[in-house]
Amino acid sequence: xxxxxxxxxxxxxxxxxxxxxxxxxxxxxxxxxxxxxxxxxxxxxxxxxxxxxxxxxxxxxxxxxxxxxxxxxxxxxxxxxxxxxxxxxxxxxxxxxxxxxxxxxxxxxxxxxxxxxxxxxxxxxxxxxxxxxxxxxxxxxxxxxxxxxxxxxxxxxxxxxxxxxxxxxxxxxxxxxxxxxxxxxxxxxxxxxxxxxxxxxxxxxxxxxxxxxxxxxxxxxxxxxxxxxxxxxxxxxxxxxxxxxxxxxxxxxxxxxxxxxxxxxxxxxxxxxxxxxxxxxxxxxxxxxxxxxxxxxxxxxxxxxxxxxxxxxxxxxxxxxxxxxxxxxxxxxxxxxxxx
Amino acid sequence: xxxxxxxxxxxxxxxxxxxxxxxxxxxxxxxxxxxxxxxxxxxxxxxxxxxxxxxxxxxxxxxxxxxxxxxxxxxxxxxxxxxxxxxxxxxxxxxxxxxxxxxxxxxxxxxxxxxxxxxxxxxxxxxxxxxxxxxxxxxxxxxxxxxxxxxxxxxxxxxxxxxxxxxxxxxxxxxxxxxxxxxxxxxxxxxxxxxxxxxxxxxxxxxxxxxxxxxxxxxxxxxxxxxxxxxxxxxxxxxxxxxxxxxxxxxxxxxxxxxxxxxxxxxxxxxxxxxxxxxxxxxxxxxxxxxxxxxxxxxxxxxxxxxxxxxxxxxxxxxxxxxxxxxxxxxxxxxxxxxxxxxxxxxxxxxxxxxx
Numbered sequence: 001x002x003x004x005x006x007x008x009x010x011x012x013x014x015x016x017x018x019x020x021x022x023x024x025x026x027x028x029x030x031x032x033x034x035x036x037x038x039x040x041x042x043x044x045x046x047x048x049x050x051x052x053x054x055x056x057x058x059x060x061x062x063x064x065x066x067x068x069x070x071x072x073x074x075x076x077x078x079x080x081x082x083x084x085x086x087x088x089x090x091x092x093x094x095x096x097x098x099x100x101x102x103x104x105x106x107x108x109x110x111x112x113x114x115x116x117x118x119x120x121x122x123x124x125x126x127x128x129x130x131x132x133x134x135x136x137x138x139x140x141x142x143x144x145x146x147x148x149x150x151x152x153x154x155x156x157x158x159x160x161x162x163x164x165x166x167x168x169x170x171x172x173x174x175x176x177x178x179x180x181x182x183x184x185x186x187x188x189x190x191x192x193x194x195x196x197x198x199x200x201x202x203x204x205x206x207x208x209x210x211x212x213x214x215x216x217x218x219x220x221x222x223x224x225x226x227x228x229x230x231x232x233x234x235x236x237x238x239x240x241x242x243x244x245x246x247x248x249x250x251x252x253x254x255x256x257x258x259x260x261x262x263x264x265x266x267x268x269x270x271x272x273x274x275x276x277x278x279x280x281x282x283x284x285x286x287x288x289x290x291x292x293x294x295x296x297x298x299x300x301x302x303x304x305x306x307x308x309x310x311x312x313x314x315x316x317x318x319x320x321x322x323x324x325x326x327x328x329x330x331x332x333x334x335x336x337x338x339x340x
Numbered sequence: 341x342x343x344x345x346x347x348x349x350x351x352x353x354x355x356x357x358x359x360x361x362x363x364x365x366x367x368x369x370x371x372x373x374x375x376x377x378x379x380x381x382x383x384x385x386x387x388x389x390x391x392x393x394x395x396x397x398x399x400x401x402x403x404x405x406x407x408x409x410x411x412x413x414x415x416x417x418x419x420x421x422x423x424x425x426x427x428x429x430x431x432x433x434x435x436x437x438x439x440x441x442x443x444x445x446x447x448x449x450x451x452x453x454x455x456x457x458x459x460x461x462x463x464x465x466x467x468x469x470x471x472x473x474x475x476x477x478x479x480x481x482x483x484x485x486x487x488x489x490x491x492x493x494x495x496x497x498x499x500x501x502x503x504x505x506x507x508x509x510x511x512x513x514x515x516x517x518x519x520x521x522x523x524x525x526x527x528x529x530x531x532x533x534x535x536x537x538x539x540x541x542x543x544x545x546x547x548x549x550x551x552x553x554x555x556x557x558x559x560x561x562x563x564x565x566x567x568x569x570x571x572x573x574x575x576x577x578x579x580x581x582x583x584x585x586x587x588x589x590x591x592x593x594x595x596x597x598x599x600x601x602x603x604x605x606x607x608x609x610x611x612x613x614x615x616x617x618x619x620x621x622x623x624x625x626x627x628x629x630x631x632x633x634x635x636x637x638x639x640x641x642x643x644x645x646x647x648x649x650x651x652x653x654x655x656x657x658x659x660x661x662x663x664x665x666x667x668x669x670x671x672x673x674x675x676x677x678x679x680x681x682x683x684x685x686x687x688x689x690x691x692x693x694x695x696x
Contacts, residue, residue: 012401024471046587048472054582075493075591077485078538083462085477094482096490096586105586107478107486115538120493138475173475175466179401179457184365215411217371222385222414224371309365309402 002303004191005183012177014251017170023051023060025166028136032168034128036068036141037160038102045157047102048138064160068099069126070153071106071144076122078115085176087139093118097144101156111143123150136168184309186216189230191304194318197296201233201269209270213314235294236325237266237273240335244283260286264322265335275314279321289329292322343695345560348439349570350667350692352381352556353660358518358648361456362550366395366405369552370412370452377448377554381566385414388556389444391421392435393452394428395652398463400454409452420444427451428553428656429617429678429688435557436576445562450554453652460548460651468682469584481545483585483682484620485537491592492539497625499539503530505621506543506646513643520648521547543646544621551650553657569670571663571692577603578678578688585683597630597677600689606675608691611637613665614675615658619645623684627677631689637675641665655679659690666694 020028023039027049030037038047041060046053047067053060076095082088088109095118096105110124124144134140183191186202190213193200201210202225204218211218212233216225242262247255260283263272278286279295296302297320307316343349354376356369370393378385391413397405406423413419422438424430428451435447464480465473491497504527513522525543533541556566563570579596581588588595601607614637618624628639642661645654655678662676671694678688 010401018470020471050584050587054584054587075486075490077482077489077540078535079482080535083459083477083479085462085465085479087476094476094478094486096486107473107476107483107584107586109476115535118538138472171471173470177398177401177458177463177466181401181457182361182363184363184368186368216368217411218414219411220414220416222371222375222412 002195004188004195005304005307006188007180007182008305008308009178009180012175012179014175015172016175017172020169020171021051023049025169026064026162028171029163029166029168030160031140032134032136034131035066035160036099036126037064038067038099039063040065044103045101046104047099048106062162064162065101066155066158066160067101068153068156070147071097071099071102071124073097073110073118073122073124074105074120076110076118076120078118088143092143095124095144097124099156100153108138108141109143111145117146123147135172137171181309184216186214187307187309189214189227191307194304194307194316195302197299197302197318199233199235199266199294201231202229203231205229210268211271212266212269212273233269234267237264237292238330238335239263239286239288239290239292240265240272241288242286258283262286262322264292273315277321278323280323287329288332289335291325291327291330293325295320295323343560343563343572345442346440347563347572348436348557348559349563349567349572350555350659350663351558351563351567351570352377353553353663354380355518355553355657355660356551358520358549358551358650360520360548360550362454365408366400366452366454366552367409367412369454369550370409370450373552373554374412374448374450377556381556381558383446383556383566388446388448389420390435390438390447391419392423392431392438392447393450394424394426394431394656395452396425398458398466399651400457427652427654427678427680429659429676430578430655430680432555432557432656432659433576433578433688436573439557439559445559447557448554449557449656450552451653451656452552453650454550455548455651456550472584480682481537481540484623485540487585487591487683488539488544488620488622491622491626494592496592496629497622499531500527501625502539502544502621503527505624506530509640509644509646512641513647516642516647518648519643520549522643522647540620546619546645546649547647549648549650551648551653553653553660555656555660555663567667569667569694571666571674571694574691574693575604575606576688576690578686579603580681580686583681583685591683592626594626594630594684594687597627597684597687597689600687601631604689604691606631606689606691609673610634611675612671612673613638613641613662614677615642615644615662616640616677617645617655617658617679619649619654619679621646623679626684627687631675631677655688662690662692666692670694672696
C-alpha cells in the first residue's frame with residue numbers, strides 16, 4: 001500500500017513577459033545589435049540606462065550615448081559554485097563594471113581564470129553571443145573578459161541615434177524555483193486516513209465545531225487541537241455550493257471541457273470539503289442541496305502525492321469524486337453560511 | 341516626559357522556537373506565538389483593535405499563505421486585519437500608524453517565515469531588478485559580497501573586522517535561549533575558512549531559520565494597564581534607496597539608515613542598547629557608522645541575525661529585544677533597526693524609551 005508523503009519537492013515554474021517601455025526597448029534593441037548604450041541625464045551617463053534618474057525621479061530623456069565595450073572593474077566577488085540560475089556554469093566573478101563613456105557601473109559576469117585575476121581597476125571587455133542567438137536580454141553579453149588591450153574603447157561617449165522603432169519591446173522571462181515542503185503532523189493524519197478509505201475530522205472542545213481534515217487548531221477560537229479530538233466522519237454529505245469551470249489551457253491544465261467543482265458539507269460536520277469533483281452526472285445537473293457520497297479509488301491505487309499542507313479536505317488520488325445518492329435534495333436554506 | 345494618549349508603546353513580545361527546519365506550517369508556527377503575546381499582557385483575542393503581519397508567499401512556496409495565516413488569530417467574528425509582504429518590523433510600523441488614528445488602543449504585529457522550504461541562494465534572485473539582474477541569476481550573497489569588497493577597498497574595515505562581528509554576536513547569543521547558532525568562535529579559525537562569495541565566508545552569512553514573533557502595542561493609558569514599564573516608541577522612520585545597488589553613490593554607506601535615524605531622533609539622547617538587523621556580518625559595520633553610535637552603546641546582546649535569521653521576522657525580533665531591554669532590564673533608551681532588500685536597500689529605525 002502506498003505510504004504517507006513526509007516531504008514533497010515541487011518546482012515553481014512559470015513564464016512571463018514584460019513590456020520594456022521606450023528606454024529599455026532602445027537599450028535591448030541596441031544590445032541585440034552588439035551595441036551597449038547609456039543615457040545622458042543631469043550631466044552624467046547612466047549605463048545601462050534607466051527611464052528616470054533615481055536621484056531626482058526626473059525623466060532621463062533620450063540623449064543616448066554609446067558605452068563600452070570595455071570597462072573598468074570597481075568591486076567584485078567570486079562565485080565558486082554557480083547555481084542553475086547563473087548564466088555561466090563554471091566559477092566566475094560578478095563585478096561592478098563602469099563602461100567606457102559611462103558614469104555609473106553595471107553588474108555583470110566577469111569570466112576570469114581564477115579569483116586571483118580579479119582586482120579593482122581591472123580592464124575588461126564584453127563578449128557577445130553570436131548575432132543569431134541574441135534576443136535582446138542582458139545575457140546577450142555572455143560575460144566580460146580581461147581586456148587584451150586596456151586602451152579606451154573606440155567610439156565610447158559618442159551619441160547613439162535610436163531607430164524610429166525598436167526591434168525589441170518585450171522581455172521573456174522564466175521563473176524556476178524549487179521548494180521542499182515537509183508535511184505537518186495534522187496533514188500526515190489526514191494522509192493516513194485517506195489511504196485507509198476513511199474521512200476524519202477534529203472537534204474543537206471550545207466551540208464544538210467539527211473540522212473535516214484535522215488542522216491541529218481551531219481557526220475560530222485560535223487554540224491548538226490534538227489527536228485526542230480526532231473523530232471519524234461519514235463519507236456522505238450535501239453539496240453547499242458549486243461552480244462550473246470552463247478550462248483555459250494554461251500549462252498543467254489537463255481538463256479540456258467545462259467541469260464542476262463543489263463544496264460538500266459532510267453529515268455532522270461544520271467545515272466543507274471544497275473543490276470536489278462530481279461523478280456520474282453532467283455538470284449542468286449539479287445543485288445546491290444535492291446528497292452525494294464518496295467514490296473511493298481501489299485501495300491499491302490510492303496515493304496521497306497531491307495532498308499537501310493547507311490542502312484540508314483534498315482527497316488526493318484516494319477519493320475519485322462524489323456521486324449523487326438519489327435522496328431528495330436538502331432545502332438550500334439548510335446549507336448556507338458554512339465555513340470554507 | 342509625561343506620556344499622552346498620542347504616545348504608543350511596545351508592551352508585550354513573544355517569539356517561538358527558532359530552528360533550521362520546523363515541522364510546522366507558518367500558520368501552526370504562528371498560533372502559539374500570537375496566543376502567548378496576547379496572554380502576556382492579560383488580554384484575549386477579542387481585545388485586540390488591529391492585527392497586522394509580515395510574511396512572504398515565496399518563502400514557503402504557498403500562494404496566499406498569509407490568508408491561511410489569519411487562522412492563527414481566530415478571526416471570527418471578522419477582525420480588523422492587514423498584511424505586508426515585508427519583515428514584521430514594517431507590520432509594526434503600520435500598526436503604529438493605525439494606532440495614531442486614536443480610535444483603538446491596542447494592536448498586534450507579527451512576523452512569520454518558513455525559510456527552510458526554499459533555497460536562499462536562488463529564491464532571492466526574483467526580488468532583484470527583472471531587466472538587468474534577475475536574468476543573470478544575481479543572488480543576494482553575491483550582491484552582499486560586492487558591497488563587502490567595496491567596504492574593504494574603502495579602507496574602513498578588514499576581513500578580521502567582519503569575523504569580529506561574527507564572534508561577538510554569536511558569543512552574545514549564548515545567553516539568548518532562542519538563538520539557533522551561538523558559541524565561542526576563534527577569529528583566526530573563522531578567517532581560515534573558505535570563501536562562499538569572496539570576501540564573505542560561511543560565517544559572514546546568516547543562518548536559515550524558521551520562526552515567528554509577535555508584538556503587542558498599546559496607546560496612552562492603556563499601555564500602563566498592560567505593562568508596568570512600557571517601551572515607548574518615541575521615534576520611528578524608514579527610508580528606501582535606489583533598487584539597483586549600482587545607482588547608489590557610495591555602497592559602503594547607508595544613507596537611508598542615517599536619514600531614518602535622524603527622523604527617529606536617535607541623537608536626542610544616549611542609546612543604551614541597539615539591536616541591529618545586519619543579515620551579513622559586515623553590514624553591522626555600515627549600519628553602526630550610519631547610526632553614529634558611540635562606544636557606550638551595547639550592540640546586539642541577543643546575538644542578532646548572525647545567530648538567528650528568520651527572514652520576515654528578524655526585524656520584528658530586533659523591536660522585541662530592544663523593547664525587552666526597557667520592559668524587563670530597566671534600560672532607559674534603546675534602538676531597533678530593520679533592513680530589507682539587496683545591499684541594505686531599505687532601513688527602518690525606531691527609538692524606544694522607558695519612563696525615568
